[in-house]
Amino acid sequence: MWSNRDERLFFFCENANFSYISTVDLHDDAEKSRSINKGPWGFPFLGILPFMNRRPPHLVYLNMSKQYGDVFSVQMGNNLTVCLGTTKLMKEFFSRNDSTGRPDTPLNNLMEGYGIITSQGALWKRQRVFLHEKFRALGVKLWPNTRFEKSIFVEIEELVTELNDSKGQAVNPARLFGRHIHNVICQLMMSYRFEPNDKNFTMFNERVSRGMQLFGQVLIGEHLRAYLKLPGKMAVLNEIKRNLVDISKFHRDHVIERVKQRETLTAAKEPADLLDYYLDRLDEEKSMDKNDKKNIFPDVDPVKQIVQVMNDLFSAGMDTSLTSLLWTFIMMLKNPEAASKVRAEIRKVVAVGERVTMAHRLEMPYIEAVLLETMRMVSLVPLGTTHVNTEDWKIGEYTVPAGTHIVPLINKMNMDPEIYPEPESFKPERFIREGKFTITDTFMQFGIGQRMCIGNMLARMELFLFFSNLMNSFEFSMPEGEDVPPLDGVLGSTHAPLPFKLCFKPLVV
Structure with a gap:
């Protein structure tokens, strides 16, 4: 049975004047995808969208995979979607x-093709190479004693x-940890830290x-553009903008301020952060031919690109970590035996309360295994990141037309x-x-291939250092x-x- 909301949405779609799609378009799509292993057809114009608001999408797809196999297609409004399950x-x-x-x-x-997450083609390829190179130069490596490890320890x-000052009272770990996780990526990007109550x-x-x-x-509007014409939806889109x-203004202001600071320098200095590297590169490209393949800002506004990269790194890096x-x-609360093993592993290397560093990482395999097993079980991004194939694909006997949304069923694989x-x-x-x-x-949480998460090394550094040092400094429990929290x-x-809240009690030395 449909809900009243679904019925109203279907009525609107049946009676709206869709200038962006025609029955010919729908017929053509159906013909193209006929050779694909089909999932449920759904409804005209809507596809399976009416069913997606009843349960989380990854669970809907998971149930479909049990019936339709490891590769199947569904129609999500305008978009043909193929799910990969192995x-x-x-x-x-x-x-x-x-x-x-x-x-x-x-x-x-809304991002206009800028940044690193939604950019494509030459811009994306050149930016990705540049970011990988500069991350390594700034010390984002799983090696000991890198310059960036010191920045992480400022936050830890x-x-x-702050946890000692809480004296065992219940605190919101998301709020308390959040500022410091934010600061790690901010220091990497532009040597900036948010202070308490900032x-x-x-x-x-x-x-x-x-x-x-x-x-x-407005998520339905990603698959059915006419949905955004409904009363109130355009207002939501404008608020997102x-x-x-x-957020962009905050980063743009820092770019402008840094440019002014650099104008006062009398001699070149080693780049302190990603912003310095970007501005150094921008200076180099002023004398570079526009069509030079080394140009990392092909046909785009450089400052706008830098700002959107910062937006992307800030939002993605902070949220996932x-x-x-x-x-x-x-x-650890659900598996106290694993928590005991973590502390026992730390004890073999350092004393209670002592700093755990990247130099200790190879001696603490269980801690890194705990971090990965957690990601596997909770499927942090259960449907990964949607890709689009730019050419027709053949998957066995099936054809996937170019422009299809390709969704990896990460939770199924996990x-x-x-x-x-x-x-x-x-x-x-x-x-x-x-x-x-x-x-x-087989571990896919960071993705795979050319679009693999660019910040996976940073995430692994952060998680190892924060988790191991907090485990070596505190016992923690739920408030009485x-x-x-359930999984x-x-x-x-x-x-x-x-x-949720946690109570932190310093470990006895």
Whole structure:
């Protein structure tokens, strides 16, 4: 049965004047996709959209995969969508040059093709190479004693002080950890830190939180553009735009300020952060031919590109790292034996309260395994990132026409008993081989291929250092009478836990 909301939406779609689509277009799409392993057809114009608001999308797709197999297609409004449900398929197709397109949707188009997340073609390729190179130069590596490890410890030490000051009272870990996780990416980007009670940090949190709510209100419009013509939906879209302007202004102001500072320098100095590297490159390109393949700003406004890269790194880097850290603490509460093993491993290397550094990482394989097993079980981004194929694909006997939305079913792969026996059980040992931490080639949480998460090394550094040092400094528990949050959580831009509080008690030395 449809809800009243679904009936109203269907009535609107049946009676609206769609200038962007015709019955011929629908017929052509159906003919093209006839050779694809079909999932449920859904309804005219809407496809399966009416069913997607009843359960989280990844669970809907998971149930479909049980009936239709490891590769199947569905119609999501205007968009033909193909779901890939095995690591073999994901490796094979996401490593191809023609798999790196991004969906042409209203929300994606707000970024106008700038940044690193939604950019494509030459801009995306050159920016990705540049960012990889500069991340390494700034010390984002799994090696000891890098310059960026010191920046992370600035945040860890202040966080430890704040937790000591809480004196065992219940605190909101998302709020307390959030500023420090924010600061890690901010220091990398532009040597900036949010101080306690910083108004800008409050603004960012409000905009990001509100943005998640707003995206949910117009998500159908990603697949059915006419939905955005409904009363009130354009107002939501305009508010999203204003939020983006506010966040962009913060970063743009820092770019302008840095340019002014650099004009006063009498001699060149080593770049302190990503912004310095970008501005150095911008100076080099002033004398470079516009068509030079080394130009990392082909046919785009450089400042706008830098600002959107900062927006992307800030939002993606903060949200995923914070959410992973919160889930890991929940896993320790749900699996006290694993928590004991973590502390026992730390004790073999450093004393209680002493600093755990990247130099200790290879001696602590169980800790890294705990972090990965947590990501596997909760599927931080259960549907990965949607790709678009820029050319027709053949998947076995099936044809996938160019322009199709390709969705990896990460949660299905993470819970596949053939890959991970007893997938519902928390077993960090899955990622340890002969006493050494090993990322198996079936672990897909960071993605795979050319669009693999550009910040995966930064995330691994952050999580290892924050988690190991907090585990070596505190015992923690739920406030009296409160239950450990369930693994269901809530699905926004990531799969996050429900709000919860923790009590931190310093470990006895």
